[in-house]
């Protein structure tokens with residue numbers, strides 16, 4: 062996590078980025094406005110492909126009067142719906158040309174139009190770590206907010222001028238950025254170090270070569286750790302009181318053990334059996 066970047070401007074998750082796919086760092090929420098455009102694109106396509114429909118003949122008779130659809134411009138006083146269809150034609154024009162939708166009557170679909178309008182964005186490297194099927198869903202959401210640096214930390218609240226105190230709720234020894242809250246904070250550091258000792262793996266990065274079970278367990282444990290730290294921080298903000306780190310460590314272990322035990326449904330290779338048993342999980 063890059064702490065410095067957080068000082069430059071508050072990170073807000075924009076609606077557009079929420080509509081990116083999960084692989085692209087979003088939540089995969091459908092962008093309704095974009096979907097409507099793609100739906101109207103179906104009518105644009107009918108005209109392009111001269112689909113055998115009464116509506117297409119009627120449009121040609123009333124509005125286009127034989128003019129080529131690619132270069133057609135609607136008169137300013139024409140019906141609003143018609144002007145909207147022509148506007149969508151303009152928005153999708155390069156898509157229709159570049160994707161051969163014009164030459165193939167079945168080439169255009171609402172989904173294809175939507176994907177094209179959304180255009181693709183680079184995939185984020187943390188996609189699987191956050192959205193692994195073993196992760197607890199509410200913890201995945203917190204993990205996603207952490208990766209997007211979108212939690213309402215005190216540094217962000219101060220930048221938005223909602224608060225003038227930007228120091229860490231838990232230790233009050235440094236500004237509360239995402240990097241501080243989940244790794245640099247003395248309290249978090251104690252918790253993370255103990256969890257790493259128990260797990261026998263660093264929570265910083267996943268080793269390049271490791272078994273499926275190790276990857277999945279690492280993801281569950283790391284997200285449980287982040288989730289519980291953030292929950293503890295929120296409780297501390299209200300109660301002005303923080304539990305001893307060892308109590309939090311033991312709770313993280315319990316939450317992770319229950320989840321892993323519940324999800325463990327495939328045989329584990331012998332070399333991982335001793336390790337997983339040492340975590341208190343029955344094979």
Ligand SMILES: [Zn+2]
Pocket residue numbers: 229230231232233234235241242245246247248
């Ligand atoms: Zn702190």
